[in-house]
Amino acid sequence: MRASDAERERIAELLREAVAEGRLEMDEFEQRLETAYKARTHGELEPLVQDLPAPGTAVAPVGSSAPAPLRGSAANWPARIGGTATSKGGFALWGGFNRKGRWTVGRKFTAFAMWGGGEIDLREADFEDREVVIRCFAIMGGLHVTAPPELNVDVRGIGIMGGFGEGPSEEGETVPEAPRVTITGLALMGGVGVERKRTKAERRRLKEAEEAERAVRERRRLDGGDGGAGGGGRKELG
Numbered sequence: 637m638r639a640s641d642a643e644r645e646r647i648a649e650l651l652r653e654a655v656a657e658g659r660l661e662m663d664e665f666e667q668r669l670e671t672a673y674k675a676r677t678h679g680e681l682e683p684l685v686q687d688l689p690a691p692g693t694a695v696a697p698v699g700s701s702a703p704a705p706l707r708g709s710a711a712n713w714p715a716r717i718g719g720t721a722t723s724k725g726g727f728a729l730w731g732g733f734n735r736k737g738r739w740t741v742g743r744k745f746t747a748f749a750m751w752g753g754g755e756i757d758l759r760e761a762d763f764e765d766r767e768v769v770i771r772c773f774a775i776m777g778g779l780h781v782t783a784p785p786e787l788n789v790d791v792r793g794i795g796i797m798g799g800f801g802e803g804p805s806e807e808g809e810t811v812p813e814a815p816r817v818t819i820t821g822l823a824l825m826g827g828v829g830v831e832r833k834r835t836k837a838e839r840r841r842l843k844e845a846e847e848a849e850r851a852v853r854e855r856r857r858l859d860g861g862d863g864g865a866g867g868g869g870r871k872e873l874g
Contacts, residue, residue, distance in 0.1 A: 728752035749777035774826035
C-alpha cells in the first residue's frame with residue numbers, strides 16, 4: 637500500500653522522539669529520516685520504527701489514525717507512577733534545598749523556605765501516586781518548581797506582597813497518562829515560580845535533530861527529488 641505525506645511525517649515525528657530520548661544516534665537518525673522521505677510504501681516505512689517504542693506504549697501501525705507522540709517527551713508515564721516516596725518535603729531556613737534527578741515525589745509534598753530557597757525538579761522524577769499535591773510556602777524566600785511540558789500541572793497558590801504563578805514555558809501539550817500535580821500554597825514577601833521546560837540534554841538532542849533534518853531536506857532539494865512525498869511542502873520541526 638502506498639504511503640501518504642501524513643504517514644511519512646508521522647514516522648519522522650517518531651524518529652525525532654527517539655533522538656530526544658537518546659534511542660538513536662544522530663547519524664542513524666539522518667539515515668532513517670532520509671529513507672522515510674524517499675519511501676513510497678508502508679513496507680518501506682515500517683522497518684524504520686519497528687525497534688522504537690513510543691513513550692509508554694508500543695508503536696502504532698503506520699496506517700493508524702493515532703497521533704504521533706509528542707516531540708521531546710522522554711516520559712514513560714505509566715512506569716513512573718507508583719512506588720515508595722523518597723521525599724515528602726523540603727525545608728530551607730537561611731539556606732537551601734533541592735530535589736532533582738531521579739527521585740519519587742510523595743503524594744503530598746510540602747516545601748517551606750524562609751530567608752532561603754528551594755528547587756523542586758519534576759522532569760526526571762517518579763510519582764508515588766497519579767494525583768500529587770505540592771504545597772509551597774515561601775516567606776521572604778523563594779521556591780522554584782520545574783516540570784516537563786507534558787505533565788498535568790495546576791497552579792493554585794496565593795501571593796501576598798510576593799508572587800505565586802507560572803512563568804514562560806516551552807512548547808508542549810499535556811498527555812492524559814501523565815500524573816496530575818496540583819501546586820498550592822502561599823508566597824508572603826517571597827516568590828513561588830513554576831516553569832515548564834525540557835532538560836538540557838533533551839533540548840540539545842532536539843536542536844541537533846532539527847539541524848540534521850534541515851540538512852536532509854536541503855540534500856533532497858539539491859538532488860531535485862521528493863520521493864513522491866508531495867514536493868517539499870513539509871512542515872519544519874518546531
